[in-house]
Amino acid sequence: MKLQQNENSDGLKELFYNNQGRLIHKWTSYFPVYERYFEQYKNRPVTILEIGVFHGGSLQMWKKYFGKKAIIYGLDIDPRCKSLEEENVKIFIGSQSDRKYLKWLKTQIPKVDIILDDGGHTMKQQRVSFEELIDHVKDDGIYMCEDCHTSYWPSFGGGYLRKGTFIEYSKKLIDYLNAWHTKQLTVNSFTQSVRSISFYDSIVVFEKMPMEKPQSIMTGTPSFIMGETKKNSLGRKFYLKGCRYCETILAFLKLPSPSRK
Template identity: 25%
Template sequence: MPVTSTLNLTDLADRYGSDKGSIKHRYTELYHLLLNPYRHRKITFLEMGLLIGGPEHGIDKDRKTEDLPSIRMWLEYFTKANIHGLDVSDFSWFKHDRFAFHRCDMDDRAEITRAVSEIPGGLDVVLDDASHASHHQQNAFLEIFPRLKSGGIYLIEDLRWQPDTYEKPGITTTAELFRSFIDNREFSHSDPATAEAFNAFIPDMSACIVFPVRYQKNRKDQVAVIHKR
């Protein structure tokens, strides 16, 4: 079915079985509000983390993958966008003239740099739905935010859920990191070098919010929204 003005992002998420829709997180209610102006523009969109059930859940990264619910959703929602997907598992089997896959281990910042260097031009929208490990989220932001275009949007999902398989003891979580900026206009982190790197981005950030799903502050499904100046 072609996209129509009455078909919103939550409808598409539910159709393709994405947990971003009303089935679980309801992130698409926020995303439709933020991203509808981009819908029929020729933008470059990057999603990290393409299918639930990877190493963050103790499943081998070389697992067999057979679906891409959110990518199918984005391709229909954004009628002219070039969609890029990044994951530690292999999704190269999925073919579409507006989709490109990049395999990458988020543990390695050099790997992230290599992967995003394969994307021509800058990025308009970035969505991090990968492992949710704090250092992975922070590695990605440090490498990818500079490649976000002026006026672009960077989204980080599930701020209050970190996988035991990856999370490093004692690290400042990404939720705490962005909360420190929202409260004090300065990033605080257990690693001074990481704090310094994030603080260097402040002049380029025009807005930063942490959105609690269903407006319940203690829910684990929270989203950071960062707008680039």
Template identity: 50%
Template sequence: MGFFSDYIPRSGDKLLTKWAHYFEIYERELTRFRARPVTFMEIGVFRGGSLPMWKEFFAPGSTLVFIDIDPDCKAHEIEGTHVEIGSQGDPAFLASLADRYGPFDVILDDGSHLCPHQIASFEALWPHLTDRGVYMVEDCHSSYWPGFGGGYRNEASFIEYSKRLIDRMHSWYTDQDALFPFDDMARHLNSVRFYDSIVVCEKLDKQQPPTSLAIRNGKVEPSRKALTLRNRSSVFANKDGR
């Protein structure tokens, strides 16, 4: 686990609670952000154990913001960090943080785990994520708990919301305009990655629609024809016995 396998044995007296497999995910998703100072926000402070960990993980000079609804969490603030008190379900509070500290390179939601809060926070903060930044929501198994606003295949859960993000990302290619119209999220969402209990959304501001390249003998011919076709069918139709 690189950094985390070194850090955990020498962590301090502030309690840090994470599922064991999260640290490998952090290593995979966040290592590229260590090379320079970044702006990082974590939703959820609890006992304060993550503050010193993230302070050491990210480069010196990084802006590290932590939010929690519990006023007692302000006491966990350490040098080089900012602890702000407010609800992740309050768009006005989140907007004030974005104005003060944003834009953010990394946002990590380890807050209430309530599906309505996870969705509200994502929608409020996604516009304030930098190009190539990542938005991570952890403990997404709460999407399968009715008491957290979830439940299996509950459309109101964050997992189901995230699945719909995949559709929105692919709406460039729609062939059913009335049923599945183009969604502007396609211009900003580069990938949605699902891990056990963690969803990672990567941002990429795309100035132009996707381009198909036909390449032969070193010659490249770009085209966007596939984005405008309707009622298309496979060129392999009736060639496989069906």
């Protein structure tokens, strides 16, 4: 991902360490990940939803980092957080594990460029929020779930290789990125709308992009003939040796093999 240069030179780490405003709690390893994905939105019209308001400090940090064109939404279960609203910052009070509430929330705000889940960090909260809100991220947007180390903490419902943690849940989604290539899986809305999943220490990032069935294309002419030939079921000759990968692709796509004259 190419990082862009913007007029606002304040990086997130600088804003965090120089913070004299409301309380912010962050792991220092997160800042390079934030910058990698969020820098492209600086000083541009951007819409953000942060799950987990805490004391409101991170909402102020995002506002300073992204600039005056940013519209920021916060979601928290603590009613006191409503008092932290300010210009271009609107806060909703509700549970991130309440599917009915999240469906309602989507009727109240436009599709967003970024969702950052920094909420309660339990397995149910992270999974439900992702399942209900991933479709409310724009086609070229980012869904980021942080503090995923709780997937390894029993007190949050986690545990190493424990079924149902957000880390294990996300690992399985890797297969659906590649569902085009196996008959064991069905291509679904996730396959068709997410281009990548990236794992960092305690963070999982999903990049949205409309996806179509990939095509394998050859251009140019062969430089040499490889191996003996054999007729396939269609009566066409194909390269028996040295091109197993190509033949597998063609078989999967149900295309005739390249003939050798």
